[in-house]
Amino acid sequence: MKDRVRTRFIAMVVVVAAVAGVAASAQSAPTTAARLSVRSTAYGKALFGPSGKVVYVFGADRGSKSRCYGVCAAAWPPLLTTGAPLAGAGVEAKLLGTTKRTNGTLQVTYNGHPLYYYSADKVGKIMCQHANMHGGLWLIIKPNGQPNTAKGMMHM
Numbered sequence: 001m002k003d004r005v006r007t008r009f010i011a012m013v014v015v016v017a018a019v020a021g022v023a024a025s026a027q028s029a030p031t032t033a034a035r036l037s038v039r040s041t042a043y044g045k046a047l048f049g050p051s052g053k054v055v056y057v058f059g060a061d062r063g064s065k066s067r068c069y070g071v072c073a074a075a076w077p078p079l080l081t082t083g084a085p086l087a088g089a090g091v092e093a094k095l096l097g098t099t100k101r102t103n104g105t106l107q108v109t110y111n112g113h114p115l116y117y118y119s120a121d122k123v124g125k126i127m128c129q130h131a132n133m134h135g136g137l138w139l140i141i142k143p144n145g146q147p148n149t150a151k152g153m154m155h156m
Contacts, residue, residue, distance in 0.1 A: 034081035034108050038090030038143045041126055043150045046140040047091065047110060049079045052123040057113040057147050060136030064099040066107060066114045072134040078107040079115040095145045111145025126152065 036055070037048050049055045058076065060067045068076055078101065085108045087093035097109040108115045118128045118138070129152025131138045139147035 031082065033083040033086050034079055035086040035088050036091045036096065036108070036110070037088035039124075041140070043126065043129060043140060043148050043152070045090065045143050046126075046148060047115070047143065049108075049115070049117060051117065053117050053121045054126050054140050055079055055108075055110075055115040056118060056128070056138045057110075057141050058116060058134075058136050058138060059147075060134070061114050064097065064109050064112050064114060066099065066101060067136070068114075068116060068134065069102065075119050076116040076134070076138065077119060078105075079117060080105050081108050082106070090143050092143065092145065110141055113141065113145075113147070115141070128152065 035050050038045050039048050039054075041054065047055050056076065058066070058068050066078060068078065080101075081098060083106075085096045085098065087096055095111045097112070098106040099109050099114055101107050116138075121127045126140060128138055129140055129148070129150065131152065139149060142148050
């Protein structure tokens with residue numbers, strides 16, 4: 001009986017992990033050029049990705065090269081694009097760019113900063129402003145291209 005329960009539990013964990021992997025790859029596999037927009041938040045105006053979620057910059061990144069891979073990228077998926085990102089209202093087109101990740105995908109940059117989502121954020125909710133995780137500080141980004149250093153409240 002214990003072996004049957006253990007086998008079912010392991011099978012359930014494998015299924016959940018597989019579904020999570022598919023969901024993560026679907027979130028990070030763009031089919032069109034990413035369009036960014038600006039919205040008002042409790043921290044002032046900030047950039048949002050095409051999913052409707054706020055985007056973050058990672059303090060450990062150096063230049064336009066990402067240092068967030070593996071476990072970090074699972075928690076903080078990069079904002080990917082298939083081509084030149086598009087500027088929505090309030091976004092400065094001249095600050096948009098891309099950087100190539102180690103797997104060859106294109107990550108959106110703004111003012112030279114690679115952009116990321118936080119996996120637990122909901123549309124319109126900012127869950128990890130000013131969080132120190134995975135070796136660096138995570139900050140939302142202002143429309144002028146500067147990281148927003150306002151202290152946040154983590155909702156973990």
